[in-house]
Amino acid sequence: MLQIIFIIPVAQLLILAYAVTFEIKNVRFITIDHDRSTHSKKLINKFNGSAFFEYKGNAENYEEAEEMIISDKADQVLVIEPGFGKKLNTERTGSVQVITNAINGNAASLMSAYATSIIADYNREIIIEQNPVNFTGLPIDTKPSFWYNPELDYITYMVPGILVLLVTIIGMFLSGMNLVKEKEIGTIEQINVTPIKKYQFIAGKLIPFWVIANIDLAFGLVIAKLVFNIPIIGSLPLLFFVASIYLVVILSFGLLISTLTNTMQQSMFISWFFLVIFILMSGLFTPIESMPQWAQMIDTINPVAYFIKINRMIMLKGSGFMDFQREFWILIVYAIGMFIFSTMRYRKTA
Numbered sequence: 001m002l003q004i005i006f007i008i009p010v011a012q013l014l015i016l017a018y019a020v021t022f023e024i025k026n027v028r029f030i031t032i033d034h035d036r037s038t039h040s041k042k043l044i045n046k047f048n049g050s051a052f053f054e055y056k057g058n059a060e061n062y063e064e065a066e067e068m069i070i071s072d073k074a075d076q077v078l079v080i081e082p083g084f085g086k087k088l089n090t091e092r093t094g095s096v097q098v099i100t101n102a103i104n105g106n107a108a109s110l111m112s113a114y115a116t117s118i119i120a121d122y123n124r125e126i127i128i129e130q131n132p133v134n135f136t137g138l139p140i141d142t143k144p145s146f147w148y149n150p151e152l153d154y155i156t157y158m159v160p161g162i163l164v165l166l167v168t169i170i171g172m173f174l175s176g177m178n179l180v181k182e183k184e185i186g187t188i189e190q191i192n193v194t195p196i197k198k199y200q201f202i203a204g205k206l207i208p209f210w211v212i213a214n215i216d217l218a219f220g221l222v223i224a225k226l227v228f229n230i231p232i233i234g235s236l237p238l239l240f241f242v243a244s245i246y247l248v249v250i251l252s253f254g255l256l257i258s259t260l261t262n263t264m265q266q267s268m269f270i271s272w273f274f275l276v277i278f279i280l281m282s283g284l285f286t287p288i289e290s291m292p293q294w295a296q297m298i299d300t301i302n303p304v305a306y307f308i309k310i311n312r313m314i315m316l317k318g319s320g321f322m323d324f325q326r327e328f329w330i331l332i333v334y335a336i337g338m339f340i341f342s343t344m345r346y347r348k349t350a
Contacts (some may be wrong), residue, residue: 156228156230256345
């Protein structure tokens with residue numbers, strides 16, 4: 001049990017923080033260079049020099065390029081038309097085609113954006129090269145500023161959310177299996193004949209795992225800071241205070257499942273059913289704003305989504321209580337309701 005409680009969450013955090021990424025790297029791209037001029041070679045070299053692209057060579061024709069995409073040997077094709085370099089020198093215009101494998105729509109959008117950015121940069125170089133005297137710069141000078149994650153590091157975005165998932169999974173599974181274990185080994189009858197009240201029994205089952213989950217969260221925060229250098233700008237006492245309320249929700253939910261089931265296998269299946277829905281709709285992988293309206297309405301009863309939002313706000317933005325008070329009060333109502341419901345659902349018979 002100690003290995004499950006402490007070692008597994010740490011290992012999952014270290015693995016998932018690196019593996020679960022929104023970045024697109026090593027895009028396998030090929031070219032169909034019908035021009036083979038200096039300009040076409042310079043453009044290909046710019047792609048080849050990018051950290052996002054992995055050059056897989058030149059295809060002789062469309063059929064060969066299509067076969068490489070079909071066989072999953074290439075993700076993107078850069079087609080350079082005949083006379084590309086000559087047109088740039090004489091007519092000062094030229095065209096290229098970028099073909100992208102769009103089975104994964106999100107990845108295709110990013111790959112297309114990367115390619116467009118490289119071509120635009122090359123276009124700028126050509127303008128400077130052809131008009132070195134008259135060039136005064138582009139008409140609009142854009143200076144982007146990235147707040148709260150200036151390096152645009154996906155780990156900074158993912159780790160606070162993964163921390164929430166780990167304490168959620170540990171808390172729900174442990175509390176969900178606890179009462180069922182009493183039923184399976186037959187000790188529940190011995191507890192039922194004692195004068196202990198129902199709310200005292202549920203609280204006694206909840207508090208130890210509440211303490212353990214908070215310790216797990218503390219371990220996770222230490223690792224996030226030491227290993228991943230995640231900034232913790234906000235108040236740690238405030239973070240643990242909100243986490244304590246959130247854990248009452250999750251642990252009470254697990255205990256409710258435990259009162260409804262008779263075996264540990266049933267409890268694990270039901271817990272996993274809800275966890276999959278909560279996690280996938282939490283906003284960790286897909287922005288809630290991008291979901292359909294009906295999904296956003298369902299998400300209003302998703303406690304994981306509320307705490308991921310609050311955790312990111314405290315850790316990365318340094319937000320105070322007033323910045324997320326709506327989500328906090330929803331968690332308070334959720335915690336009270338789930339604890340009362342799990343207490344009422346527990347049948348204590350003498």
